[in-house]
Amino acid sequence: MFQILDEDGKVVNEDAMPDLSDEQLQEIMYRMVYTRVLDQRAVSLGRQGRLGFYAPVAGQEASMIGSHYAIDKEDWIAPGYRDIPQLLWHGYPLWQSYLFSKGHYKGGQMPEGVNALIPQIIIGAQIVQTAGVALGLKKKGKSQAVITYTGDGGASQGDFYEGLNFAGAFHVPAIFVVQNNQYAISVPADEQTAAETIAQKAVAAGIEGIQVDGMDTLAVYAATQKARQNAVDGNGPTLIETLCYRYGPHSLSGDDPTRYRTSEEDDEWEKRDPLVRFRKYLESKDLWSEEKENEIVDEAKADVKAAMKEVEETPRQKVSELIEIMGNELPNNLQEQLEEYRAKESSE
Amino acid sequence: MAEMTMIKAITDAMRTELKNNEDVLLFGEDVGYYGGVFRATEGLQKEFGEDRVFDTPLAESGIGGLAIGLGVTGFRPIMEIQFIGFMYEVMDGLAGQMSRMHYRTGGYYSSPITVRAPFGGGVKTPELHPDSLEGLMAQTPGIRVVVPSTPYDAKGLLISSIRSDDPVFYLEHMKLYRSLKGEVPEEAYTIDLDKADIKREGDDITFVAYGAMVHSALKAADQLSEENIEAEVIDLRTVSPVDLDTIVESVKKTNRAVVIQEAQRQAGVAAGISAEISERAILHLEAPVARVTAPDTVYPFASDEDVWLPDHNDIIEKAKATIDF
Numbered sequence: 001m002f003q004i005l006d007e008d009g010k011v012v013n014e015d016a017m018p019d020l021s022d023e024q025l026q027e028i029m030y031r032m033v034y035t036r037v038l039d040q041r042a043v044s045l046g047r048q049g050r051l052g053f054y055a056p057v058a059g060q061e062a063s064m065i066g067s068h069y070a071i072d073k074e075d076w077i078a079p080g081y082r083d084i085p086q087l088l089w090h091g092y093p094l095w096q097s098y099l100f101s102k103g104h105y106k107g108g109q110m111p112e113g114v115n116a117l118i119p120q121i122i123i124g125a126q127i128v129q130t131a132g133v134a135l136g137l138k139k140k141g142k143s144q145a146v147i148t149y150t151g152d153g154g155a156s157q158g159d160f161y162e163g164l165n166f167a168g169a170f171h172v173p174a175i176f177v178v179q180n181n182q183y184a185i186s187v188p189a190d191e192q193t194a195a196e197t198i199a200q201k202a203v204a205a206g207i208e209g210i211q212v213d214g215m216d217t218l219a220v221y222a223a224t225q226k227a228r229q230n231a232v233d234g235n236g237p238t239l240i241e242t243l244c245y246r247y248g249p250h251s252l253s254g255d256d257p258t259r260y261r262t263s264e265e266d267d268e269w270e271k272r273d274p275l276v277r278f279r280k281y282l283e284s285k286d287l288w289s290e291e292k293e294n295e296i297v298d299e300a301k302a303d304v305k306a307a308m309k310e311v312e313e314t315p316r317q318k319v320s321e322l323i324e325i326m327g328n329e330l331p332n333n334l335q336e337q338l339e340e341y342r343a344k345e346s347s348e
Numbered sequence: 349m350a351e352m353t354m355i356k357a358i359t360d361a362m363r364t365e366l367k368n369n370e371d372v373l374l375f376g377e378d379v380g381y382y383g384g385v386f387r388a389t390e391g392l393q394k395e396f397g398e399d400r401v402f403d404t405p406l407a408e409s410g411i412g413g414l415a416i417g418l419g420v421t422g423f424r425p426i427m428e429i430q431f432i433g434f435m436y437e438v439m440d441g442l443a444g445q446m447s448r449m450h451y452r453t454g455g456y457y458s459s460p461i462t463v464r465a466p467f468g469g470g471v472k473t474p475e476l477h478p479d480s481l482e483g484l485m486a487q488t489p490g491i492r493v494v495v496p497s498t499p500y501d502a503k504g505l506l507i508s509s510i511r512s513d514d515p516v517f518y519l520e521h522m523k524l525y526r527s528l529k530g531e532v533p534e535e536a537y538t539i540d541l542d543k544a545d546i547k548r549e550g551d552d553i554t555f556v557a558y559g560a561m562v563h564s565a566l567k568a569a570d571q572l573s574e575e576n577i578e579a580e581v582i583d584l585r586t587v588s589p590v591d592l593d594t595i596v597e598s599v600k601k602t603n604r605a606v607v608i609q610e611a612q613r614q615a616g617v618a619a620g621i622s623a624e625i626s627e628r629a630i631l632h633l634e635a636p637v638a639r640v641t642a643p644d645t646v647y648p649f650a651s652d653e654d655v656w657l658p659d660h661n662d663i664i665e666k667a668k669a670t671i672d673f
Contacts, residue, residue: 078417109454117420118453122440128410129445132417139373139399140421159440162410169405325455326490328513331542333589 001243002223003213007272009280018222022287028069028217029282030296032061032275035085037300038094039248042101046252050308052102055082056248059215062274063179063242065089066220067147071175071228076133076146077116078126082179083149087116095307095314104317105325115144124150124157127176131163134172134237145173145231147224153184155198164205164239173231175224176239179214181246182269186260202239214242215272218281245269318345352532355525357499358388358464361506362426364536366396372510373418374401376411376428376464385430386466386525408434412441415461416449424460426510432467432519433476435485446515447490459515462506468521468560469610469657472650478522479647480559480609483616485517486588492516492541493588497562499530501585504539512541521559528563544591546598550578553667554598556621557608558584561640561658565608568663577671587617595621596628603634604670608663613641635673638666 004013011017020028039058046054057064060082068077068086077083077090084097091114100107100118108118117133120126130148137144154160155178167174178198182189195201202209208230212223220242227238247266249255282288320341323334330338352360365372374392376384380403383390393401404411408429415425429435435442446459469478485493494509494516496502502520509516547562548569555565562583569579580598584590599605605625607618622637640658648656 076421105451105454107454108452109456117457122444125413125440125445128413128441129417129420130413131410132414132419133421134417135414136418136421136423139418139423146417159409159413162405162407163413165405165407166410166414322451325451327450328455328458331492331589332591332593 001211001213002219003216004218004222005216005277005281007277009277009284016219016222018218018225022285025282026287028065028221029278029288031065031069031089032217032278033293033296034300035061035065036275037297038085038304041301041304043248043252045308051098053081053251053253054101055251056246057082057085059245059247059269059273060179060181061085062217062278063177063214063220063244066217067177067224067240067242070221070224071145071147074115074144075228076137076144078130078133078146078148079116079119080123080126080149080151080154081119081121082151083119086149087119090114090116092116094303095310098307098311099314102311104314105322106314106317123154124159126150127154127157127163128159128166130174130176131166131170131172134167134174135170138170138172143232145175145228147175147177149177149179151184152178152180152182152189152192152198153187154178155201156192161204164202164207164237167237168205168207171234171236174237175227175231176237177224178239178241179244180241181244183246183250183260185250185255197241199239199241205239207236208238209241210238211241211243214244215274215277217274217278320345349531349533351529352499353526353529354496354499354502354520355386355388357503357532358506358520359390359392360532361503361510362389362392363395365507365510366392366400368536369424371422372400372424372426374426375404375414377404377406377430379403379428384428386522388520389428408437409441412438412445415463416441416446416459419446419459419461420457424510426462426464429463429465431473431477432465432481433479435465435481442485442491442517443488447488450514451490458513460513461515462509463515463517464520465517466520466522466525468523469647469653470523470560472653473522475647475649478653480611482519482587483611486617486620490515491588492586493519494541494586495519495521495559496585497521497524497559497583499528499532501539501545501583503532504537505541505585507536508538508541511538516541519559523560539585541586542589542591543585544594545583545585546580546594547583548579548581550580550602552578552602553580553604553606553671554595554602555579555581555606555608555663555667556584556595557581558587558617559610561608561610564658564660565663568660568667571660571664572667577667579667590617590621590624592624592628595625599625599629600632603632605633606638606640606663606666606670608640608658610642610657612644613639614644616641635670638670640666
């Protein structure tokens with residue numbers, strides 16, 4: 001397992017240390033703290049019934065932020081439903097992520113210039129689509145890569161193998177990140193596969209594979225940066241397995257992790273917390289303070305408040321609008337139904 | 349104009365669009381060097397290069413995902429599913445993904461994809477090759493389902509499908525590939541995707557059909573004509589969405605309808621159409637809307653398919669029962 005920082009925030013792999021400025025190191029910590037706060041707020045908003053579907057991310061910040069920080073603004077992301085933080089740092093507005101959570105179609109409208117698919121609900125579908133996006137980038141001669149995310153459960157899907165195999169066969173600029181957070185809802189990772197690692201599945205596709213400490217943001221960053229370089233240099237795809245942990249439930253839709261996990265296990269993983277570890281590292285370099293962190297917490301909370309306000313001011317979607325966005329052209333059956341729903345809505 | 353088989357017209361449509369728009373890509377299993385198991389893509393890789401016309405690994409879901417990813421990066425993919433029964437392997441790509449891309453992204457992304465697949469019985473293929481699965485796709489909002497019945501229609505409808513910014517499932521009846529020839533203009537032309545075509549005019553009864561059944565309906569109409577029964581034959585051309593205006597207008601004239609499909613009776617395209625006719629034109633009907641279909645079994649082994657598939661005799665019988673009602 002590839003690691004740079006140990007649990008005490010000490011550098012254990014000096015040679016692999018990425019070339020990051022002090023400001024960049026602080027920026028990574030800023031994003032991780034901000035993301036942790038967003039997650040806490042989303043869980044609480046979800047419990048109040050003010051959000052729709054939400055999949056908690058606490059524990060996965062190093063995996064999400066470290067990998068995303070290594071890609072370029074021009075690169076593409078094909079996320080799973082848990083990968084909202086990477087999208088946000090790629091330019092997807094927070095309030096739109098809340099609309100997505102609530103099932104509002106405006107949540108799916110990426111802002112112009114944000115190269116991303118909207119979060120995938122079907123486990124693994126984004127993996128085969130990634131092979132297509134990567135082939136498209138290659139055919140257009142772009143110096144861009146596409147990064148996609150799934151979990152340990154996603155690595156069991158047929159689409160996972162098809163996507164990796166296609167990407168390898170077409171030799172395209174794709175980065176596949178499996179965030180092995182130990183559980184596919186309740187089924188532990190060691191029941192997903194008899195393979196020793198998920199990273200080794202790269203061998204079957206003839207592509208690079210690496211297993212990384214997913215609680216170590218510098219290791220995830222370094223591995224992704226290398227994968228990205230390989231991708232844009234025409235050296236083909238990489239599979240990265242990040243070993244991490246999801247502290248919360250699978251989603252806020254009724255999952256109770258105490259039924260399949262012990263508190264001892266939770267405690268064990270919390271000792272490896274990505275924020276604690278990186279904070280210790282930054283403090284040792286005199287780059288972090290409690291005051292700085294508190295400012296970020298306040299900023300994130302204020303942003304959540306503003307985003308929720310925007311969401312609550314967004315008009316409810318109408319069925320007639322949904323009919324209008326079914327496709328580019330309105331077929332005759334929908335034309336008829338559109339008139340019906342417009343009449344219904346105007347009489348409301 | 350040139351005389352062409354349906355398969356040549358299909359190849360010609362793809363050639364036209366590959367030439368017309370460099371974002372058009374054609375891919376699938378064996379479509380490249382080999383030119384397709386039916387030779388539908390013969391010569392196209394040689395003409396347009398491996399970058400535009402290429403073979404994929406053997407995995408349908410991968411092919412569907414590839415099409416979706418290429419679609420969002422600015423290409424206009426034509427993907428081939430080698431035989432219709434293999435669409436089960438890419439059902440998520442078709443029904444779960446490309447069909448709703450425009451909807452779930454509020455119009456930000458589209459799936460300008462044409463999915464081609466051979467289907468249809470009567471040519472003794474193994475199981476899971478000849479099934480009529482158009483009803484399954486017709487259940488899925490967001491994807492058009494096109495089934496041509498003549499070489500002329502095949503070219504015009506395929507060009508329209510490739511140019512459409514919305515996904516089209518374009519089904520090619522295997523029995524029609526080489527069994528009939530027709531005049532096909534050499535230049536590019538399009539046919540409106542949502543418009544049915546009246547292949548034969550008549551005042552006594554309306555036949556609604558698509559694919560190979562159009563020809564069975566025409567044969568039945570010719571024989572009925574000898575008994576002074578004139579059937580109007582409507583070729584749906586697009587089975588989702590259905591051009592109900594053309595059907596209802598015809599039924600108002602003939603007052604009788606028989607809906608014909610090669611697929612099994614349960615659910616499916618004909619069931620939907622007969623319900624629509626009842627709802628829209630019940631007072632014009634002199635008899636219940638009848639259906640001619642295959643029975644509700646799995647598609648049979650090749651040795652039984654001739655009896656299992658509906659033919660012109662079944663249509664004649666049903667038409668007479670409807671007229672004598």
